Structure formats: C-alpha cells, structure tokens
Amino acid sequence: MSTVQVDEDLYSRQLYVLGVDAMKKVVSSSVLISGMGGVGVEIAKNIILAGIKNVTIQDTRTVTMLDLAAQFYLDESKIGKNRAIACYNELIGLNNYVSVAVDTDEITEESIKKYNCVVLTDWRSLEQIKKIAAICHANSIKLIVVDCRGVFGYIFTDFGASFVSNDAIGERPSRFLINMITNAEEGKVTCDADEPHHLSDGDHVRFEEVEGMTEVNDKEFEVKVISPRQFTIGDTTKFGQYTSVHRSGYGNQVIVPKEFHYMALEEALNHVNEKIVQFDWGCFGRDQQVVLAFLAMSKVIEQTNSPKITEEQLLAAAKELNSAHKIVDEIDEKLFKLFAMGTESVISPTCAVFGGIAGQEVLKAVSSKFTPIDQFLGIGYIEALPTEPKIALTGDRYDPYRMIFGNEQQEAMQNLRYFMLGAGALGCEMLKNWAMMGVATKGNGGVIVTDMDSIERSNLNRQFLFRDKDIGKMKSTAAGEAAKVMNKDIKIEAHTNRVGKESENIYNDDFFTQLSGVCNALGYVQTRLYSDNSAFSTRRQCSSPVLWAQRLTTR
Template identity: 25%
Template sequence: MLVTMVEQDSLTLTEDEAALYDRQIRLWGLDAQKRLRAAKVLLVGIGGLGAEVAKNIVLSGIKSLTILDHQQVTEAARCSQFLIDHTAHLGHNRALSSLERTQLLNPMVSVSADAADVADKPDDFFRSFDVICATCCSEQQLLRINDLCRANGSLFFAGDVFGYYGYMFADLNQHEFAEEVQQKVKAVADAGDGDGEPAAKRSKHSATETVTVKKTMTFTHLKDALTIDWTAEGMAKKAKKTPDTYFITRVLMEFCKVHKRAPRVSSLESDKEALTKLRHSLLTALAVDESLVPQDFVNFCFAELSPVCAVVGGVLGQEIIKAVSQRDAPHNNFFFYNGVNGSGMVDLLC
C-alpha cells in the first residue's frame, strides 16, 4: 500500500469508531476502548480456540493482531476453525489461510499472518507486542514465551481445547486495574431535608453508590502452576478441590510432549490407550489420586469441539480485553471448562 493509514490521534475516537463500538463503549467506557485500540497482540496458534480468540479481540477493536502458526490445515480443523475456507485450504498453512476472514471481521484492525514456527522465532520478535496469547504450543514454548513476556513487560495468556475440555491461563505479573465497587451511602436521616420528596413518592434509591477504585493483583509464572508439589502438607486436600480439568489438561500436555502432537482421530484407539497409560503414570508421578481424572476422559478429548472453543475462547478473549483496558478484576490465574459435567471454574494454582 502506498498510503499507510495515518497514525490516528490516540486521544480521539472517530465517529465511525463511535458508531461501530457503540454497544461496548456503553459497557466498558471510552477509556477502555482507547486502550484497546492501542494494543498490539500476537496470537500463537490458530486452531479452533485460536479462531475464537482472534474473532473476539478483533471485533473488540484492538490496534493489530499478528497470527503466528506453522501448522497445516487438517480435517479435524473443520470441527471448530471457522476462519479457514476448508474447501480450498486443506494442507495449507493455518495462519495464512485464516488471514482473509479474520481481516473481514473488522477492517479497522491491522491483521497479519506469519507461517513460521514459534520455536524458530528469536527472542527479539516477541518484544513488539503488548499481549501474547499462546495456543497449540509445546510446554517448552509456553514457558519460554511466559519468560519473555515477564522480561518485556507484556501480558501473557495461554489456552487450549481438547475435545470437551479446555483451559485458559494468565500471567499479568503485577497488574493494576480499576474496579467499580458498591459503597454504602449514609441514608438520609429524616424527611426534613433532602429534595423534599415524600417517602411514598421518592423512587427507591438503593443505599449504595458505585465508586471506582484502583487495585493491584499479583500473578505467577506458568512454571509455578506446572511444578506444584502435591505431596506438601495440605496439598492432597487442595488437589481434591482443584477442578479436574487441570489434571486432565496435564495428562494431555504430557501426551503432546511425548508424541509431539495432540491426540488425533486418525490414531484414535492407540491414542486412547496411550492416554490411559499416561493418566496412570503422570498422576502417580504427581503423587495425586488417579481418580481425580475420570477414567472415561479418553472418550471426550479428541479434536476441538466448537461450543467448547466458544466458551473458553469467550472467557480468554474477555480476559485479554479486561487486561488491556485495565478495567475489572482479572481471573487469576486459570479458567477451566469441562464440557462433560458442565463446570466452568476459576482457580489460583501456583
């Protein structure tokens, strides 16, 4: 393009933007919208969950989205990856194949795609982003990107969906945010003062008012959540109260580490067998009760189910919006969704 878009005045929103974002500005306010339109986001991995996240944050009006993914479009992507034209792109790169539809979601956001492998990207590459959201990554890459985000002062998110199960993780380091809280207001003592409205006529005011307060929240690194010592005192009890999706996810991450891929339907039976074995070996290694992961989880963890991606991607997308706009208390540090029993929990694990 010859004429690049003139750097928009960061102070003012155009009337076009005001019209497009009207319904959300009425919810989170103009300041939040201005912070969003300054945010540069890197999305690593664009499977079903990645597509949901991309949709949600591009619609919200961030400044730019870079999609980084070296994987190819597979048959299983048809279960949830709606940003790809599946009739044309089987076997093509996922990032490049998703570019056109992602851009169409919101012409005001600058969207780009990169077909490189995240493992090949030098550390410097990650410096230019305000937010990095990593999906479909190996544990090693997740930990590396988390390190880099801490070093660069950017916001780190991770997430994945396996069949009916999904999670989201956030490390916002030291995060400052504004929160609206209800404060009690002193009731008007007698009817003699005030506006003179007789009690029967006065519309019933609640005895609280909303004030905005500034708060800080401290997050931990992903490695702290993956190296919990479950043998420590009181931890057996905590394990029981931890959402089962945490342990299910750990088994699936272990599978990905061992097999260098997620479970897939083309090797359904052998993958199920391998998962059952890993359930036993991993939970034994973690020294937690094996029953924390239901035995039949292997029947529900293949491909990415679209409605599950929608739930996890909705929560993850909203957490990115929250963190960028520095409004409202973020979920610290995990959200787990279990589509088999319907539970959706936030838990702090470190």
C-alpha cells in the first residue's frame, strides 16, 4: 500500500476529507456497478471522480425514452443500445487515473468475486437480490443495493459480518478545557462553560495536565454523555481530588476503530426496524413504509419481470412480506398508492440524492472510514407531490415527471427563468438536474448563470461538467455548453460577473422582476453576505423562491 501514489493536485479537496491512508485504499479498489440507469450513472460518475482504481459498469438492458429523464449521458440517438455501452465514452473521460470496463453479461458468482464492492441498482426481483447478497456476504464483498422510483428511494448495505471503520467520525477530534471531575462511582466531568465537549456515548477521551486527580492523565476512558458540557468516565472514587490551582486540564477525544456487524439480506429482513437509519423524524415510521414498498415491488417483479405494476399488486406483495417479516405495524395505503403511480418513473433529482449517498457508501466501504449505513435507508419526498395531478403522457423524455407531478407542473418547469450564482461543484450538479427535468426549455424560460472563476485542474475532481480540455475556460461558459449536450433544448446564458455592488447596474430591479427564482450555489462568503443584504433581499422579493445550497466535508 505504501507504494500507491495519489495525485495531490487533482485530489486536494478530497485528501483533506479522507486523509492519505484512506485515499490510498480508494485508489487501489475495484467496484462493480450493475445497472446504468439514472441512479447507476450518478454512482459511477461520483466514484470515478473520487478515484476508485477499477470501475466496471454492467447492464443487460437497452436505452429507452424513459431513461432520458435521469441518465444524463444518454440521448435519443442511443435508444435501443445497451445502456452501459452507450454511456461508456462519457464516463471514461471523467478521470484518467480510473480504469472503466463494460460488462453486458448477466452477473455471476465468478464475476462478483473480482470486486471489493458490488452496487446493485435499478429494478430487479427480490430473489435475484437475495442470491447476489448471499454471495457477497459469504465472500466478504461489500454490497450496496439502491433504487429510486419517483420521489422515493431506498438503500440496503451489507459490509460483512465484521466491518471495522478506523475513523467512524471523520472529523477533527474534540479538545476541551476541564472545569471539574468528581470522585464517584460514575465520575462526572464538567467542561468549561465556553467549550462543549462534542462527544457522544461510547466515545473515548484522554486527559492531560489535570491537577489533583492525576491518575486520569494520559489514560483513556469511555464516556457516557450527560449534556453538552458533562459526561461520566466510570469509577473515580480511588483517585485523588481534582484541583485547578495552576491549570484546569484538558480532555482530548481519542479516535478508536469501531466495529459494525452486518446481516445478509435474508436475515436482515427480519430485523428492518433494528437495522434502519431513521431519516424522517417528522413522519416517524415513513422510512419503514418506503423500504417495504421497494421490497414489495421487487417481490411483484418476480412474476412480472417489469416495474410496471398496479397498486393492487404492490399492496398484496407488501401484505405478504409484512406478514413474514413484521416490518410495519400497519401498511400506509396512501403512501403505497403514491408509490405505485411512479414505479416506472426515475427522475434526476431523486437519483442525484441517492447516487450521492450510495457513492459515499462505496467510499466508506473501500476506505474503512466514516460511519456507514447500518443497514436500511428509505426516504419519500411525498410533500413534493400534487394532490390530484392531471396526467397525459406524450411519449417524450419528460414522461417520468408527468407520471408523478402531472402535465401542468411539467409545463411550468419548462417555462422557468432562473438566475444561478456559481458554476462550481454545486452549480454543475444543479445544471445537470435542470437539463434532465426540462427546466428552461420552452417559451421565455432560461437559465442565467454567472461565475467569475476559470477552471483549474483541482476542479476536475468534483465539478463533473468539466474536462482537461476546459482548463482555463470560464466555468459558466463551459458548464452551460456541457448542460446543452445533455439536453439541447435548455436555454442557458453564461455571465462572468461577480455579484456585488459593482454589478448592480446589470442585476437590477428590472432583471429580478423577470425571474422565476434565484439559486445560490456559491462558496464565496462575501457574495453570500451580499446576497443577504437589504438591497439584494428587496430585489429578490420579486423572484420567489430563493434556493440555497452549501456543502462541508461529507455533509
């Protein structure tokens, strides 16, 4: 492993998050992604940019018009071709350090054993998923299963019977001043009022420069958190009495490896409620309903071999599965009705979310860093759905959106006029999503994107619309050109202006009154502050809504 080389210029931001040791594991790994639909290509794009050494894209299905709603490397000229072959040339251009291979055969046990991690995407029967999951579990191959339907998505992970994360937190260890340590069977540590400890139950801490109770110095203790300023460290009755005559002492968080125990899918189905990451605390129990809906769809596919299924079929399968595995107390038939409307709908925004999450799970699997999903995740953005959409499919690339949102909303999206600030990592992702959705493709619709930066080599690691040939070009121009390749109908106007007082003659009241909204995808603090000041706020009242996005490490 010590001989593995990492391009520090290209991966500079990623090295800051992962560290050199974890990054060396990433660039030495092999991953299989099965299914090159909307979420499959998102995952492939993400892990190729991240530098996985060998990525194989596998698919036996051919391109259809429906794929064009989310698979951003496909167009009408590729309909009828194998999906993996059809997007291969675009994927290999993302990272020269990554070897990308195509497999158009069915997955076999022999082919699975070549990889450190296997990712199953798209619709498939529950029996097929179980079979592949059993092979992976028996051979200690990390498995990630992910699918998106409409506004719903789910993930299942199995990283083996014993998986060790060397750094489950992935952030700088906490350091804090001590105010008091009591002598008790559960010795209580109180931190300085201005410095919370930022610890969680089970974390480890080491003390230094503590006076009086010197026995705790240079020793490691497991903590139980009481509050942001207090935690216990076990029996301190035999230690000296804490004093702070000259100094208070410090507590330092110690990063220790954390072990996770995964079940094979067949067993995990009996423990969904124990092995689910609760996401939607506002609608407690919805996550389990979503997982059950995806499992039920896969159960129906055993008979239909198609995602085109009825509400009645979905409910019958859900009842059978729930009777066997006790996943929910009562099936939410309203949720299942909404889910059934979109079993053929794969849309870009949902794929972007789950492609990002699954991509991170791949990095966790191969780098042994951060806390992985253990083991189910289900999310449903039901609030985005209209109550009674009027649906009349037209046979074009936008039908997956009409299936769930209706024709009126699709028409409205195509006529949107948006101002985007920033064409970096977030801006590239947003432009890709808008191109897939059909935003600004009709009438007076349009996207005005401004960014004063030019493209540097380090940008290529995360700003996927750019290639080596684009280095030195203005980001807004190159990003607009790339988005138009994904959808020739999107109307984009590229600016290179800094948004601030010096450009108020351009971005004035007349400009903002013509907009449907503003999307701020900038990382510049000064511009963000300016865009929150009274002058900008007054103008943007004419331009509702205002969308904000930000990123920090893996969040």
